[in-house]
Amino acid sequence: MSIHLPRVILQIGASLLVALAGHSAVGGTADHSKFDELEGPFASGEEVTKVCLKCHTEAARQVMATRHWVWEYVNPDTGQKLGKKTMVNSFCIGDRSNEAFCQACHIGYGWKDASFDFKAPDKVDCLACHNTGGYTKPHGLAGHPAYERTEYPPKSGKFLEPVDLASVAQHVGATSRETCGACHYYGGGGDGVKHGDLDSSLNKPSRKLDVHMAEDGANFSCSTCHRSDEHALAGSRIQMTAADPHGPALRGAEGVRNPSTCQSCHGDKPHRESWLHAERLNAHTDKLACQTCHIPEFARGGVATKMSWDWSTAGRLTPEGKPFQEKDAHGHVVYDSKKGSFTLGENVAPDYVWFNGKVTYTLQSDKIDPTKPVAINAFHGGPDDPNARIWPVKRFRGNQPYDVEHKTLLVPHTAVPDDSAYWYNFDWAKALAAGAQATGAPFSGKFDFVRSEMLWPITHMVAPKAQAVRCSQCHSAEGRLKGVGGVYVPGQSGSPILDRIGWLAALATLVAVLAHGAVRIFLSRK
Amino acid sequence: MAQTDTQRIYVFKRYERFWHWSQAALIFVLLITGFEIHGSFDNFGFRRAVGLHTLAAWTLVVLWAFTVFWHFTTGEWRQYTPTLKKVDAMIRYYAWGIFTGAPHPYRKTVQRKHNPLQRLAYLGLLTVVSPLIWGSGLLYLFYAYWKPSGLDRFLSLEAVATIHTAAAFMMLVFIIAHVYLTTTGHTPFAHIKSMITGWEELEHSETEGRKGA
Numbered sequence: 001m002s003i004h005l006p007r008v009i010l011q012i013g014a015s016l017l018v019a020l021a022g023h024s025a026v027g028g029t030a031d032h033s034k035f036d037e038l039e040g041p042f043a044s045g046e047e048v049t050k051v052c053l054k055c056h057t058e059a060a061r062q063v064m065a066t067r068h069w070v071w072e073y074v075n076p077d078t079g080q081k082l083g084k085k086t087m088v089n090s091f092c093i094g095d096r097s098n099e100a101f102c103q104a105c106h107i108g109y110g111w112k113d114a115s116f117d118f119k120a121p122d123k124v125d126c127l128a129c130h131n132t133g134g135y136t137k138p139h140g141l142a143g144h145p146a147y148e149r150t151e152y153p154p155k156s157g158k159f160l161e162p163v164d165l166a167s168v169a170q171h172v173g174a175t176s177r178e179t180c181g182a183c184h185y186y187g188g189g190g191d192g193v194k195h196g197d198l199d200s201s202l203n204k205p206s207r208k209l210d211v212h213m214a215e216d217g218a219n220f221s222c223s224t225c226h227r228s229d230e231h232a233l234a235g236s237r238i239q240m241t242a243a244d245p246h247g248p249a250l251r252g253a254e255g256v257r258n259p260s261t262c263q264s265c266h267g268d269k270p271h272r273e274s275w276l277h278a279e280r281l282n283a284h285t286d287k288l289a290c291q292t293c294h295i296p297e298f299a300r301g302g303v304a305t306k307m308s309w310d311w312s313t314a315g316r317l318t319p320e321g322k323p324f325q326e327k328d329a330h331g332h333v334v335y336d337s338k339k340g341s342f343t344l345g346e347n348v349a350p351d352y353v354w355f356n357g358k359v360t361y362t363l364q365s366d367k368i369d370p371t372k373p374v375a376i377n378a379f380h381g382g383p384d385d386p387n388a389r390i391w392p393v394k395r396f397r398g399n400q401p402y403d404v405e406h407k408t409l410l411v412p413h414t415a416v417p418d419d420s421a422y423w424y425n426f427d428w429a430k431a432l433a434a435g436a437q438a439t440g441a442p443f444s445g446k447f448d449f450v451r452s453e454m455l456w457p458i459t460h461m462v463a464p465k466a467q468a469v470r471c472s473q474c475h476s477a478e479g480r481l482k483g484v485g486g487v488y489v490p491g492q493s494g495s496p497i498l499d500r501i502g503w504l505a506a507l508a509t510l511v512a513v514l515a516h517g518a519v520r521i522f523l524s525r526k
Numbered sequence: 527m528a529q530t531d532t533q534r535i536y537v538f539k540r541y542e543r544f545w546h547w548s549q550a551a552l553i554f555v556l557l558i559t560g561f562e563i564h565g566s567f568d569n570f571g572f573r574r575a576v577g578l579h580t581l582a583a584w585t586l587v588v589l590w591a592f593t594v595f596w597h598f599t600t601g602e603w604r605q606y607t608p609t610l611k612k613v614d615a616m617i618r619y620y621a622w623g624i625f626t627g628a629p630h631p632y633r634k635t636v637q638r639k640h641n642p643l644q645r646l647a648y649l650g651l652l653t654v655v656s657p658l659i660w661g662s663g664l665l666y667l668f669y670a671y672w673k674p675s676g677l678d679r680f681l682s683l684e685a686v687a688t689i690h691t692a693a694a695f696m697m698l699v700f701i702i703a704h705v706y707l708t709t710t711g712h713t714p715f716a717h718i719k720s721m722i723t724g725w726e727e728l729e730h731s732e733t734e735g736r737k738g739a
Binding site for chain 1: 684691
């Protein structure tokens with residue numbers, strides 16, 4: 001698992017398109033291909049950044065204030081210190097000790113360990129987000145693209161092709177589905193793995209897959225909703241706006257309201273209904289998130305998402321001592337010696353939970369109870385919380401290493417080829433010790449695997465209204481909201497006692513009149 | 527049957543018959559769609575059931591508006607004045623007399639077309655079941671306006687839906703009994719026939735002392 005070939009091909013394709021068109025694909029007042037400063041040649045990404053910053057003087061300062069740069073975040077709701085740097089998940093588990101690999105998705109150059117200088121402006125990678133093709137940051141180079149043809153991993157026979165920095169720099173543009181997706185589609189180690197509602201099918205989505213991003217429709221980019229202000233982007237899964245009971249946001253109101261909610265454009269009463277329905281659908285918005293009805297299934301674009309990941313089965317090798325993969329009938333990898341066993345899903349109907357936007361995470365500093373599945377994250381809120389709505393989620397199940405003595409989650413060192421990385425040595429004790437050292441966590445040397453569960457909010461892949469969840473899919477005995485609780489769902493809820501009394505009364509009346517009639521007929525014939 | 531033995535009276539006027547049968551049809555639609563919405567069975571599909579239920583309810587509201595008007599202008603509302611007179615005789619008749627061929631204890635006339643038990647039943651329907659079913663039904667229908675009007679502080683959908691369902695069961699029980707009791711005329715279909723044609727044939731003994739036709 002070193003590079004994503006389809007992604008490379010796609011990006012080369014995109015750059016060819018740009019080259020053929022002969023001009024920048026960007027609207028705007030500056031054609032960057034006409035700037036002498038961008039003629040290059042550039043030996044490194046940093047050299048490009050220095051040129052960018054000559055005109056865009058405040059850009060680096062702005063970027064450095066964002067989570068995309070620091071990977072660190074204190075949730076103001078909970079006080080928890082979050083961010084990719086320290087959070088633990090049920091997929092690749094953790095970042096630290098694996099920086100050179102994972103930081104391919106950092107918008108900087110050279111973050112390979114704790115010594116990275118977060119204050120150096122030329123380390124900001126402008127091209128990661130503003131390229132219009134032909135730029136890729138392979139895993140293993142700590143956020144650098146390949147500047148020359150490089151064999152990676154060393155002696156693997158696999159080569160990384162160099163990028164043409166000058167060409168990429170001359171064709172910069174606004175962020176796009178492709179640039180955001182280059183990282184956000186591939187979280188967890190592959191296309192569609194993590195989110196379930198974000199994968200490469202959204203680069204060129206049909207209207208049926210995503211009514212907003214469809215090329216033959218509104219053709220939204222990510223930033224159409226995830227509006228940016230001084231490079232800070234709105235909308236985050238670790239601090240969400242679960243309920244937004246307001247009309248559409250006026251210009252200027254974005255400052256106080258999250259501009260990435262559905263309601264910020266549509267308002268909270270978007271359904272036009274006949275008088276016969278008495279605002280019935282609009283009334284649903286006091287209990288349901290928009291997404292609950294309008295995203296009937298996730299992973300609808302033909303890319304499967306991982307639904308479970310069991311690390312405990314990792315490490316089986318061929319008789320020759322080589323790692324191997326097994327695939328299912330659809331060609332999806334369901335076993336990988338480096339990672340363990342997976343299950344995948346496409347067109348998955350979400351689970352539903354009450355959610356007020358507040359999320360807490362189980363961090364490495366938290367004690368866990370290994371006798372039951374560890375909630376990697378917990379979505380808060382309930383039916384009595386005015387800020388909570390019923391939300392669709394992907395419920396992901398994991399099985400991951402923990403310290404038996406300290407009762408804490410462990411981050412394994414996996415991805416950077418050396419003598420302790422699990423993917424190259426298949427030795428849990430070494431990998432976990434290296435991970436513990438990098439994360440500053442205690443490690444007793446005794447470890448086991450613990451079941452875990454992680455929730456992912458489902459909010460992309462909004463279907464056209466004709467494909468929304470049908471009334472009867474919730475309003476039926478086995479409907480989707482069964483077990484969510486705290487809401488009366490006609491067609492599903494109801495008092496079983498009343499039903500029993502009611503039907504018995506009707507039956508008793510029927511039996512009584514039939515008996516009465518039978519006696520009348522019998523006596524009249526005598 | 528000898529012509530001289532029976533008397534024909536015009537009991538149910540044209541509007542009354544129209545009201546009765548259209549109301550009957552609407553109530554059947556309401557019961558079928560209502561119990562589907564409740565989750566008792568699957569027939570039209572939830573969405574269509576809700577649409578039909580609401581449409582039938584509004585149609586019935588309009589029908590009632592005309593019917594209330596009709597009752598007042600014709601004075602027919604007096605038919606529902608309750609009385610306990612002869613209630614015991616009616617009960618004894620249904621429990622015993624009807625089997626032995628005893629004469630009906632009540633003389634139907636145009637002014638008093640409902641027997642005392644009927645009057646009580648219809649009055650109960652009008653004063654107990656109807657308010658329950660309409661009150662809960664309209665609240666249910668206008669759920670979207672609870673919050674803007676502040677009603678949400680006093681109401682829960684569960685309570686409203688439960689009352690509506692309970693009243694629907696009462697209606698169902700009424701209809702089963704009502705349909706059966708239509709067969710208790712001097713012939714099994716006499717009552718139904720009169721509700722269709724308006725004319726009721728009364729046996730000679732029943733018409734004694736009638737006040738008019």
